[in-house]
Amino acid sequence: MVTPVPWKLLDDVSIWSQNWSWIPQPTRGPVEVKRSSCTLCANGCGIQIKMAGGWPVGVAGVARHPISKGALCPLAYGAHQLNWHPQRLTTVRHQASTSSWAAAQAAFSKACSEGTVVILDGHAGRAASTILETFAQKCNGSYRFVPSPEERALAPYQEWSGVATNALGYDLENAQTIVSFGAPLLDGWGTPGRFTRLWAEQAAGKTEPQLRLIQIEPTLSRTAARAWQWIPIREGAESALSSGLASIFIEEGLVSAKYPLPLLTLAEAADQSGVSIESIRSLARTIVARPPVVVIARDANPEIAALNVLLGAIAAPGGIVVKSKRAKPFLPSDSVIGSARAVLIDSSVPWEFVPHTDAEVFRFAAWDGGSNRADWLLPAPGFLEELTDIPTAPTSAIETYAVAPALTQSSSDVRNAVQFLSGIDSTLPSIEKIIRTRCEDLFHQHTGSVYDTEVSPLSKFESVTKFEESLWKGAIWVGVPPDATRFRCELKEWPAPTAPPPPENWTKTWAAPVLPPLASKLYQESSLREPPAGRNS
Numbered sequence: 001m002v003t004p005v006p007w008k009l010l011d012d013v014s015i016w017s018q019n020w021s022w023i024p025q026p027t028r029g030p031v032e033v034k035r036s037s038c039t040l041c042a043n044g045c046g047i048q049i050k051m052a053g054g055w056p057v058g059v060a061g062v063a064r065h066p067i068s069k070g071a072l073c074p075l076a077y078g079a080h081q082l083n084w085h086p087q088r089l090t091t092v093r094h095q096a097s098t099s100s101w102a103a104a105q106a107a108f109s110k111a112c113s114e115g116t117v118v119i120l121d122g123h124a125g126r127a128a129s130t131i132l133e134t135f136a137q138k139c140n141g142s143y144r145f146v147p148s149p150e151e152r153a154l155a156p157y158q159e160w161s162g163v164a165t166n167a168l169g170y171d172l173e174n175a176q177t178i179v180s181f182g183a184p185l186l187d188g189w190g191t192p193g194r195f196t197r198l199w200a201e202q203a204a205g206k207t208e209p210q211l212r213l214i215q216i217e218p219t220l221s222r223t224a225a226r227a228w229q230w231i232p233i234r235e236g237a238e239s240a241l242s243s244g245l246a247s248i249f250i251e252e253g254l255v256s257a258k259y260p261l262p263l264l265t266l267a268e269a270a271d272q273s274g275v276s277i278e279s280i281r282s283l284a285r286t287i288v289a290r291p292p293v294v295v296i297a298r299d300a301n302p303e304i305a306a307l308n309v310l311l312g313a314i315a316a317p318g319g320i321v322v323k324s325k326r327a328k329p330f331l332p333s334d335s336v337i338g339s340a341r342a343v344l345i346d347s348s349v350p351w352e353f354v355p356h357t358d359a360e361v362f363r364f365a366a367w368d369g370g371s372n373r374a375d376w377l378l379p380a381p382g383f384l385e386e387l388t389d390i391p392t393a394p395t396s397a398i399e400t401y402a403v404a405p406a407l408t409q410s411s412s413d414v415r416n417a418v419q420f421l422s423g424i425d426s427t428l429p430s431i432e433k434i435i436r437t438r439c440e441d442l443f444h445q446h447t448g449s450v451y452d453t454e455v456s457p458l459s460k461f462e463s464v465t466k467f468e469e470s471l472w473k474g475a476i477w478v479g480v481p482p483d484a485t486r487f488r489c490e491l492k493e494w495p496a497p498t499a500p501p502p503p504e505n506w507t508k509t510w511a512a513p514v515l516p517p518l519a520s521k522l523y524q525e526s527s528l529r530e531p532p533a534g535r536n537s
Helices: 003-016 079-084 101-116 125-136 149-153 155-161 195-202 222-226 237-252 266-275 278-289 302-310 417-422 432-443 464-470 517-526
Strands: 030-038 046-052 054-063 119-123 140-144 169-170 177-181 210-215 229-231 294-296 320-322 342-345 361-364 378-379 388-390 402-406 448-453 455-457 474-478
Touching: 054 079, 101 119, 101 342, 101 361, 101 378, 101 417, 119 125, 125 140, 125 388, 125 417, 125 432, 149 155, 155 302, 169 388, 177 237, 177 278, 210 222, 222 517, 229 278, 237 266, 237 278, 237 302, 266 278, 294 302, 388 432, 402 432, 402 464, 432 464, 448 464, 464 474
Parallel strands: 119 140, 119 342, 177 210, 177 294, 210 229, 342 361, 361 378
Antiparallel strands: 030 046, 046 054, 169 320, 388 402, 402 474, 448 455, 448 474
């Protein structure tokens, strides 16, 4: 044992065993770099993919991307590994047993003929979304979308103004004071790179920063630790503190117009929030000291949203602005599904979402994230395996449009929801046709710019074909900055107190229910973010 012989033999056996024919080997072939947009969530960050022999082997950010500016989340850096994850769905499953696509289509067709069908979408506004909605209308069903926490935070403005939630955005670039009620602005909120770059340029390390971030939440989160000011409050007391701030704004004349008083008194707000009356007064004066001011909630909270109405942040630079005049409102998933016969869940819906229904559930997913209540699990395309378009990110203040083509093939028989429904109704339009129509609409407007290897005005493109080709190769169209489009929020009475949403890990908005090895390594070594609980690597 003390001689090198057994260790040499062990080493030789290890090398020999790695050359067996059934052992997976790295792809060999021509190496090229392609640009696209990430499809793991609705933010559509710019990515460049290193391809070897037609397979992705590496992912990096695109520094010239106008929104993400080269930043990516840990999941995106290892996204090329996701397609080979052990929990990848490769076969149709019915009640935990192996089934077939023909059986799934027959079951769904039968459900359509017997009752109402509800289709749930996680990334509304895509070409695929149009097809899903069209099918639902043709079969007298219902199309609904599952909003992210960022989208839910904008929902009160749709109720008060009639402007669609997906038509609104935060003009952070022109704000000088941002008040965040628990929104993780420096830890995964919105498009990675947008606010963090803004914070690094205008605030980080400065005693008197150009951009002030006031973080209001119970715990010293990473965002709170890096903010200009942290206001600790009691758990679930965000509504109470917002009522106290509103009382000060109105009573001291810190806002220009008259608005209804909150239901809570200042003393009650101080008692419930754990913040003294004098501290609330000081905070209110600090907030209005440097306009423009915008208030951001981590989820739907009408009382926090009402502060933006008081502060004049609606349809104003540095506040809540209209980014698109073409967007239309969608019915959210929290509406009562009722006596639906079947529910079809698109793969863009987060795995953690569970519809409250007794209907037969058909769920598309690329990865099996563990326990679920779906009757049918349908294997969907994975990363870079399907064509899709990328509409404007939920929190963006500027309209954008990009295309993410299929850059690789799946090693198993997978289908997305559009392909599944097209097998039932052959008259449905194709994703390619809808993308072509949208490119034509944008081209005929002759507004905005195209960010490719260099920035070019859209008016410089000689044809819609050239414009569409640039998008297929990784370019992104960016509209003009938000204009003075006015919309009015009718705040006739102060919103009633709402129950605080349960604390959510920011990773719950991710579409992928599993993590690749590289993402796990980034979590463990960087300590930039806490690893998502319950995810397997």
